[in-house]
């Protein structure tokens with residue numbers, strides 16, 4: 509099946525500075541994907557490349573099997589800070605959406621606006637942050653995209669508005685088959701809605717895969733102090749911490765951990781993401797990029 513997004517050695521440079529580099533990634537169809545990483549990691553850059561708003565400096569990118577830009581009608585993009593036009597009313601936004609998008613679903617848009625209790629005559633500048641986010645999501649959904657890209661859509665929302673937004677997104681993806689790629693710093697939110705995760709650090713993809721599979725293959729090992737080179741070769745070290753007497757590793761392995769010296773605990777998605785985010789390259793030990801599916 510054609511992946512929704514496929515990047516090979518993708519890079520984007522601003523002047524001499526790389527915002528994204530050596531990004532190799534495949535997101536299969538049928539997922540709600542969370543894109544996570546520290547500030548400045550390159551998330552917005554990757555999403556804008558996918559939406560056709562930026563052109564790559566190097567490498568190759570396919571979205572729904574085609575070069576971004578040619579896929580515009582099939583891709584909905586909700587940029588950071590819930591972009592709506594302050595001076596236009598809610599209804600104006602729907603009218604504009606209908607003009608600009610051939611597959612526009614006017615019924616869906618009107619029904620959602622009514623369900624949300626938005627006044628069609630209200631100017632966007634008078635909507636609350638949550639209402640603006642919901643309007644932006646409505647515009648993205650009514651486009652009937654095959655892929656909806658959302659860049660930090662809930663960043664400025666209070667917990668209740670965030671929950672309502674994510675609920676609306678989950679309901680929409682349950683009702684219709686389309687892919688979603690969503691960036692956020694709020695891992696608990698991603699855990700609720702995403703079944704595929706991509707961790708981007710320092711402009712590179714450190715891990716990507718189905719959440720269930722990643723959680724099943726990553727473990728925390730705690731036990732008497734042990735150097736990394738004494739771990740079995742099938743254990744890929746994501747992070748390591750040591751005290752004088754104790755070592756704590758986060759490892760990835762498909763094999764069972766039978767060593768009785770270790771206390772083995774499962775990770776939450778947040779533990780897993782943080783382990784990759786705090787990871788420093790380790791000399792000589794399977795360090796470097798590892799892209800997983």
Ligand SMILES: Nc1ncnc2c1ncn2[C@@H]1O[C@H](COP(=O)(O)OP(=O)(O)OP(=O)(O)O)[C@@H](O)[C@H]1O
Nearest residue numbers: 522526527528545546547548549550551552553554
């Ligand atoms: N238009 C631009 N000109 C120059 N540098 C840029 C531009 N846009 C982004 N950058 C730089 O590229 C890098 C990646 O930025 P990007 O916005 O993609 O990161 P991000 O992961 O989305 O960050 P955040 O989580 O803070 O939103 C940063 O170092 C940023 O300063």
